[in-house]
Amino acid sequence: MITMSNVYKTYDNGVQAANGITVKIKQGEFVYVVGPSGAGKSTFIKMMYREQKPTTGSINVNGLSLETLAERDVPYFRRQIGVIFQNFRLLPKLTVHENVAFALEVIEEERDVINQRVKDVLKLVKLEHKADSLPNQLSGGEQQRVAIARAIVNQPKVVIADEPTGNLDMDTAWEIMDIFREINERGTTVVMATHNADIVNTLRHRVIAIEGGKIVRDEMEGGYGYES
Numbered sequence: 421m422i423t424m425s426n427v428y429k430t431y432d433n434g435v436q437a438a439n440g441i442t443v444k445i446k447q448g449e450f451v452y453v454v455g456p457s458g459a460g461k462s463t464f465i466k467m468m469y470r471e472q473k474p475t476t477g478s479i480n481v482n483g484l485s486l487e488t489l490a491e492r493d494v495p496y497f498r499r500q501i502g503v504i505f506q507n508f509r510l511l512p513k514l515t516v517h518e519n520v521a522f523a524l525e526v527i528e529e530e531r532d533v534i535n536q537r538v539k540d541v542l543k544l545v546k547l548e549h550k551a552d553s554l555p556n557q558l559s560g561g562e563q564q565r566v567a568i569a570r571a572i573v574n575q576p577k578v579v580i581a582d583e584p585t586g587n588l589d590m591d592t593a594w595e596i597m598d599i600f601r602e603i604n605e606r607g608t609t610v611v612m613a614t615h616n617a618d619i620v621n622t623l624r625h626r627v628i629a630i631e632g633g634k635i636v637r638d639e640m641e642g643g644y645g646y647e648s
């Protein structure tokens with residue numbers, strides 16, 4: 421469960437990127453975050469995984485209050501959330517297997533457990549055969565599948581994705597959406613910022629529209645609602 425209550429965010433340069441946001445996202449929901457460029461979608465999402473802190477207001481994720489969360493507990497909190505970006509952000513010198521295993525090595529899981537979990541998750545994203553490849557030997561869609569595998573290998577309750585199909589062609593974007601659908605069907609909450617009208621209009625889920633740092637629309641099975 422994610423709740424935001426009266427959240428405001430003013431960046432150091434004076435830009436007000438969140439302007440009184442109150443919202444509740446239940447465990448297991450799939451939520452698209454839409455809105456024009458600069459509307460505050462990334463800021464909204466970044467505050468959920470504590471990449472940005474609100475100026476005022478409170479945020480609670482998985483029962484943890486982010487206001488009172490000590491800096492030393494941030495890494496522990498982050499491990500409960502899978503984050504996926506538009507530009508994949510894989511470690512270029514590590515293989516696919518190593519990129520995914522890395523998330524488990526930092527929590528000092530046993531080697532056998534790590535190997536099994538990495539294998540399982542690479543199977544889910546249909547990349548078992550590329551386990552020994554380096555990121556630059558993969559297509560964009562494959563790289564994003566590795567990034568998703570890395571994000572979910574810790575079995576987080578929440579997956580947050582900022583424009584995950586932004587660098588991909590439509591066919592590849594749909595393959596990626598298929599994986600998100602599967603993750604969500606397993607009970608994981610998915611929060612996804614996107615400009616992709618086709619996806620939002622076809623694979624219907626809750627839509628939260630943000631403009632000027634405010635939620636201007638929040639509809640179950642809503643559409644994209646912007647020209648694209």
Ligand SMILES: Nc1ncnc2c1ncn2[C@@H]1O[C@H](COP(=O)(O)OP(=O)(O)OP(=O)(O)O)[C@@H](O)[C@H]1O
Nearest residue numbers: 431432433435437456457458459460461462463464
């Ligand atoms: N670190 C930052 N410092 C200062 N201003 C910022 C910062 N990050 C974002 N902003 C500003 O906050 C506003 C909201 O930005 P945000 O990235 O949240 O929008 P967005 O809806 O995700 O946009 P896009 O669709 O283009 O990614 C914009 O005016 C942006 O310039």
